[in-house]
Amino acid sequence: MIDAKIQERDEIEMLLPWYETGRLSAADMRRVEAYLRLHPEMTARLALIREELAETIAGNEMLGMPNFSARDRLMAQIAADAGAMPQAGAGLKAWWTRWLPEGLSPGLALAAAAAVLVILVQAAALISLNLRDAGDDGYRVASGKQAQSAEAGTLLLIRFAETASAGEIAALLQSVGGTIVDGPKPGGMFKLRVSPRILSTAERDTILAKLRQKTDIVTFLAPAG
Amino acid sequence: MTAADDRDLIRRIAARDQTAMTALYARHHVRLYRYLARLTRNEAVAEELMNEVFLETWRKAGSYEGRSSVSTWLFSIGHNRAISLMRKRGEAALDEAATAQIADEEDTPEVALQKRGKADIMRACIERLSPDHRAIIDLVYYHDASVTEAAEIVGIPENTVKTRMFYARKKLAEMIREAGLDRGWP
Numbered sequence: 281m282i283d284a285k286i287q288e289r290d291e292i293e294m295l296l297p298w299y300e301t302g303r304l305s306a307a308d309m310r311r312v313e314a315y316l317r318l319h320p321e322m323t324a325r326l327a328l329i330r331e332e333l334a335e336t337i338a339g340n341e342m343l344g345m346p347n348f349s350a351r352d353r354l355m356a357q358i359a360a361d362a363g364a365m366p367q368a369g370a371g372l373k374a375w376w377t378r379w380l381p382e383g384l385s386p387g388l389a390l391a392a393a394a395a396v397l398v399i400l401v402q403a404a405a406l407i408s409l410n411l412r413d414a415g416d417d418g419y420r421v422a423s424g425k426q427a428q429s430a431e432a433g434t435l436l437l438i439r440f441a442e443t444a445s446a447g448e449i450a451a452l453l454q455s456v457g458g459t460i461v462d463g464p465k466p467g468g469m470f471k472l473r474v475s476p477r478i479l480s481t482a483e484r485d486t487i488l489a490k491l492r493q494k495t496d497i498v499t500f501l502a503p504a505g
Numbered sequence: 506m507t508a509a510d511d512r513d514l515i516r517r518i519a520a521r522d523q524t525a526m527t528a529l530y531a532r533h534h535v536r537l538y539r540y541l542a543r544l545t546r547n548e549a550v551a552e553e554l555m556n557e558v559f560l561e562t563w564r565k566a567g568s569y570e571g572r573s574s575v576s577t578w579l580f581s582i583g584h585n586r587a588i589s590l591m592r593k594r595g596e597a598a599l600d601e602a603a604t605a606q607i608a609d610e611e612d613t614p615e616v617a618l619q620k621r622g623k624a625d626i627m628r629a630c631i632e633r634l635s636p637d638h639r640a641i642i643d644l645v646y647y648h649d650a651s652v653t654e655a656a657e658i659v660g661i662p663e664n665t666v667k668t669r670m671f672y673a674r675k676k677l678a679e680m681i682r683e684a685g686l687d688r689g690w691p
Binding site: 294295297325328329334339340350354357361 | 678
């Protein structure tokens with residue numbers, strides 16, 4: 281008899297969080313209410329649950345929102361996925377996955393692909409510049425074509441909000457020492473040069489972070505080859 | 506929007522409707538991101554996992570059978586991916602015993618209580634729970650999951666959901682007491 285009472289109390293206690301959130305079945309709701317009428321001391325536990333609930337909500341709400349660029353990355357992946365020819369895609373994927381570590385997630389695999397693409401494009405740009413700037417004897421002047429090439433330096437792909445004014449865009453570009461070197465491209469993208477040299481990842485990320493703060497002006501941002 | 510609207514979005518996504526995918530993302534991405542960020546304790550990883558969940562949804566919408574709500578389905582995929590990643594990194598083993606050590610290196614409970622309010626201490630203790638306990642607390646208190654929904658998301662029986670929630674709350678109460686707040690339970 282005592283065991284049965286303890287068991288009932290334990291069962292009711294386990295249901296209390298859902299009683300407080302209103303997510304119990306109708307039968308369990310009636311069961312808890314009946315028990316609380318007979319054992320009012322148990323209602324003190326509900327006050328503890330309300331405290332836990334309030335602080336759990338507060339902790340979650342403090343997290344904020346995911347970066348808007350995450351949505352752009354996802355939608356670009358989906359658009360590519362939707363447009364991919366299944367046969368060709370399967371062949372390319374099979375080829376590509378042979379080069380990736382086992383167990384790599386699709387997202388990381390795509391990021392790796394993008395990184396390789398950026399490296400290849402940058403390498404191609406550098407080789408091209410070296411060939412163009414070098415004379416027959418390999419001599420290159422300090423003010424070579426590298427400084428003037430639209431493809432030289434650290435480049436970003438950027439899209440501006442339709443509501444952004446020319447003044448806001450100019451001020452933003454000035455704040456990072458950026459110059460538009462190409463565009464508009466499909467999707468309203470521009471190529472933005474933020475340095476005439478290839479910046480380190482840390483330096484580039486600092487600039488990316490600064491631009492990403494301006495969510496009212498920038499709607500897409502990514503490193504470009 | 507309702508659960509029925511969500512099912513309609515999934516039906517359209519299965520027919521490769523990208524607009525429906527955008528709508529589904531807009532409807533669920535913030536809560537899913539927060540769940541994953543709290544579980545993994547890493548916002549960048551949470552963003553990556555969130556995108557993987559939506560990409561999987563795009564690719565496998567046709568296999569959705571409608572036995573659970575779309576929200577539960579998304580959270581279930583996200584939970585499994587997060588736990589799998591954490592296991593690979595050895596993070597899933599980090600439990601309250603390990604995090605208690607971290608707490609011990611801080612101020613004494615009295616000093617901590619003076620420096621931080623009750624709410625701060627409670628939030629900090631919730632964040633120091635083990636991944637299993639954090640997940641169930643967040644699902645029930647923040648994401649309004651029923652016993653059945655939490656069981657589907659975490660992949661455990663309903664009775665285990667009830668006992669896990671009970672022990673998560675009990676552990677939380679102990680940690681809060683160790684931090685200088687005695688709430689009289691357990």
